[in-house]
Amino acid sequence: MTLRRRLRRLVAGTAIVAVSVALVATWVMARSAARGAATERLAGVSALLADSLADAGPGADLHALSDQWSKSLQVRVSVIDRTGTVLADSTMGRDNVALLGDHDGRPEIVDARAEGLGTALRYSQTLGEESLYVARSVPGSGGLVLRVSLPASALRPGRALTPGRVIVALGAGLVLLLLASGWLAARRAKPVEQLARAARSIAGGDLEMRVPRGAADEEHQRLAAAVDRLRVRVDDLQRERGRDEWLLSTIVHGMREGLLIVDDEQRVVAANDALRGNLSSGLEPVGRLQSEVFRHPDVIRTIESALSTGDEVRQRVDDRAQTGRVFDLQVSPLRRAEGEHPHAAVALFYDVTRLETLESVRQTFVADVSHELRTPLTSIKAAVETLQDDDSIDRERAGRFLEMIERHSRRMEMLVDDLSDLSRIETGSIELVAGPVDVHALARRIADDFSEQAQEIGVTVTNEVPEGFVVHADPRRLDQILVNLVDNAVKFNRPGGGVRIRGEQRGGEQFVEVVDTGIGIPSESAERVFHRFFRVDVARSRESGGTGLGLAIVKHLMQLHGGRVQVDSRLGEGSRFTLVFARQPVGRPRGSDA
């Protein structure tokens, strides 16, 4: 029930009860007042008449007297003798008075005989209605009693105060009260209703609304203030929650590690974008069993084991066959309370593909370096042992062994030099001192330097770089690059072959090429020639004194110049190594740092 209606009912009910009580009280009081007045009047009348009767004496015509008095005084008059017989009665008349019975027992008669005056309000057999009786003994008459009476209908409390009028008046008052109660109830209930509406809106999510504070009562204002504080608090909480959610979702979806949460029935509850990206089937994982989502047996087993044992589990997952990746999977069970069975588990997939690749590269490198160093060391050791053991060795043979030691030491030195060079280039600890370099002049000098060595195997080195061809580079490093390339081109050539150094400008880039007519490189190895220690033909490379690091150095030096090196080769026909320089100068201007 609404407050408004409840208030209205309360006020109306009170009004109705009050009016009813007033009505009844008024009626009762008015009636008793009317009766009192009538009794007094009858008492006075009876005294007068009793005196008159006494004066009239025993022989008087009682019928005539009672009729006369009745008419003039508008009351019923009776005379009763000592035995209770009615001698005269104004109502019955002279002829019928005998019909009236014995009145000896009537209370008013009894009282009158005993005390001289008796009154009674009782039902009248004669008149058939309620009547007020006053009886008085007539003095000196030998026990006569005079009685006057009025029917109750004559005892109305007064003409103006009819029950009908009272009801109308009170009814009008009641209507006014009801109207007033309605207005009052509305007035009292309105601010509460407004607050209720406001609270409903807040519950419905409208946190921007204004809570009305119009009510005059302090209680209402306090309530309104409380509701408004509630609104502000809810608003704050909502904002906080939104921020937390945003933060969480940013972290979860922004992280590179795949994240998955499964419940204790192994159903996926949540997964982030990184994880979805690693699923080959492209299925939406949330809501599915984890064994449906993943196919890799190690993943399924690891998650199962974490949930069943309750221990954190780590597992390396090699998924190179499907996704080309290797993961370090860590599954942590989640518990609501210590010692409880886990209700969920969080699985984190760390991508360790790169790490493993790097690790294997490092291992290979260490193995390669030790291998490269061991070869000359073995030769040196063998030569030294021979020289030590053989006392009778002649000078000529000893010279050959010493020469061998020298050659292999030089080789080791070269290798160590190249290694430290490469390491410094790779870690970026060398600074380029770049400036314009005249490639034509540089190529001419290199061609001259190699001419003797080339002639020995019947190879000609020609400089075809146009005059005035200038690139922006570190001259010392460019020299190192070209020497490396030309050295390879001469060594891996055939008798009668040629090496050409060319220069060209095309588009926005400058190209310096070393073209040979040598043995060439098989196409599947073309990219790998820039790897450290990679050799197309192991035997021939060693024999010609290469360290296997030259092209790796070239590649890294070109990267340092902001350029690149590319190879184009045909087995048996020759190779073309192209240095590509961007037109924009790269590196520090000459002289800024020496």
Add this chain to the structure above:
Amino acid sequence: MERHFEQQLELLSASLQRMGGLVEQAIGRSVDALVNRDESLARMVVEDDKQVDQLELEIDRLIMEILARYQLAARDLRLVTTAMKIAPDLERMADHAVNISERVIDLIREPPLSPIVDVRSMAQRAQEMVHRSLDAYVTHDAALARAVIRLDDELDERMEAVFRALLSHMIENPATITRSIRLTFIAKYFERIGDQATNVCEQIVYMVEGQVIKHPRLTGAPGKSPEDGPR
């Protein structure tokens, strides 16, 4: 009841996928063992085959339970019968992976043969077919299943090429005949794996579309031409 049935179906699908995962891993390992001459990997394949057999038994039991308890119709029935037919195919693929691994263990005790390059590319193709057929099963992708079936022709061609290469190798170098025959077996096993992946895919098309595409001569379905390799 209804919920329980759904759970049973889900469990069946998950178990089958799980079996698929194990099979795929076994095939992948046998390929790696062949390529990298890794004996320990090959032995792992032989060891782990027990798990596949175990899963097949579990799947059989689950299917029997479902068939005995529920009145299946239409799609649900296709789902269950498909699982019933796919499981033995998967189990046989795993057996082939074991066979391959056993041959690999023998082979890597001897010097490598040059036609191994062709076997490698064949193996990788077969592995890809298995991978894609399992993807098609998981995602109920009939189009993908059909694409895998088409790959089988290529695998058969590669198989022919390997045969020819190995044959001429044997004629030129009679000393390598034992090794060449072992490699021939391996190639044949990979070809069989491709056939089984094709079977699986035919079942997937039936499961998704309700259409039978195997044995096109008998069913009149547009499928592979009858002169395709042995079944």
